[in-house]
Amino acid sequence: MKRYEDKVVLVTGTASGMGKAAAIRLAEEGAKVVLGDVNEEGNQATAAEIDAAGGVCRAVTFNAMEEESCKALVQSAVDTFGQLDVVVNAAGIAGFYHLEELTSDIFNRIMNINLNSTFIICREAIPHLRKTKGNIINFASLNAKVMTAYQTAYCASKAAVAAITKCMAQEFEADGIRANVVCPGGIATPLVKNIRFPENINKRLLANLYPLSRQGQPEEVAALVAFLGSSEASYINGEDIFIDGGSRSAM
Numbered sequence: 001m002k003r004y005e006d007k008v009v010l011v012t013g014t015a016s017g018m019g020k021a022a023a024i025r026l027a028e029e030g031a032k033v034v035l036g037d038v039n040e041e042g043n044q045a046t047a048a049e050i051d052a053a054g055g056v057c058r059a060v061t062f063n064a065m066e067e068e069s070c071k072a073l074v075q076s077a078v079d080t081f082g083q084l085d086v087v088v089n090a091a092g093i094a095g096f097y098h099l100e101e102l103t104s105d106i107f108n109r110i111m112n113i114n115l116n117s118t119f120i121i122c123r124e125a126i127p128h129l130r131k132t133k134g135n136i137i138n139f140a141s142l143n144a145k146v147m148t149a150y151q152t153a154y155c156a157s158k159a160a161v162a163a164i165t166k167c168m169a170q171e172f173e174a175d176g177i178r179a180n181v182v183c184p185g186g187i188a189t190p191l192v193k194n195i196r197f198p199e200n201i202n203k204r205l206l207a208n209l210y211p212l213s214r215q216g217q218p219e220e221v222a223a224l225v226a227f228l229g230s231s232e233a234s235y236i237n238g239e240d241i242f243i244d245g246g247s248r249s250a251m
């Protein structure tokens with residue numbers, strides 16, 4: 001029997017990178033998957049890939065910046081497939097800024113997409129997860145623990161994602177709901193490829209950003225997500241699990 005047979009999983013950030021890889025992997029393992037992303041075209045392309053492989057999914061366009069959109073995403077998962085077993089919050093953005101150039105608009109945008117949407121989606125999902133004794137997997141980052149110059153907003157958002165996830169793990173443990181944090185580092189995705197550094201940075205401060213010989217692949221992270229969300233991980237709760245090829249231990 002497949003690990004996700006009869007399970008409904010909501011994944012955000014499914015138009016590319018690790019959210020996409022996780023959605024495809026979970027569908028392969030039998031889950032009915034709801035795909036949430038602001039990039040409609042990319043999201044539809046992921047849905048088409050899952051369909052072509054014989055999986056079951058529904059693509060929903062949503063904007064993590066907007067509370068109502070986050071709420072509607074959760075509701076549409078339940079309306080479409082009748083239940084919710086696992087929520088994977090992978091939508092996110094990154095950015096390097098000199099602190100003096102980090103406007104409140106940019107700061108708030110990073111916090112809204114990375115942190116606030118994660119909080120809102122989890123809050124809206126809890127009543128449904130209570131019924132299924134489901135679980136939550138939130139994407140933080142190596143930067144939830146290792147703080148980097150020029151990444152004030154990103155590091156703050158990811159440390160907070162780890163914090164709120166652990167609070168949820170405590171609060172809902174007695175309801176049979178687990179909540180864990182995936183902390184990737186150096187995964188080959190468009191997010192990393194498109195990183196631009198501001199001018200006049202002190203390169204010495206970023207010297208150990210990528211200490212390893214290779215980048216990780218989104219599919220390697222998807223394998224971790226599929227394990228964590230399954231009943232095989234039934235006693236793993238409130239953990240942040242680093243998947244960085246050893247970067248953290250080299251820092």
Ligand SMILES: NC(=O)c1ccc[n+]([C@@H]2O[C@H](COP(=O)([O-])OP(=O)(O)OC[C@H]3O[C@@H](n4cnc5c(N)ncnc54)[C@H](O)[C@@H]3O)[C@@H](O)[C@H]2O)c1
Nearest residue numbers: 013015016017018038063064091092141184186187189191
């Ligand atoms: N790639 C890495 O090495 C790395 C390291 C640490 C943490 N992360 C985290 O992993 C998660 C996935 O990142 P990735 O590397 O796969 O990046 P990615 O850019 O490939 O995917 C991110 C997805 O989020 C979506 N998204 C962005 N803004 C959105 C919004 N307003 N509403 C809805 N969707 C939105 C994008 O359209 C995209 O599909 C992110 O939370 C990221 O911060 C990545």
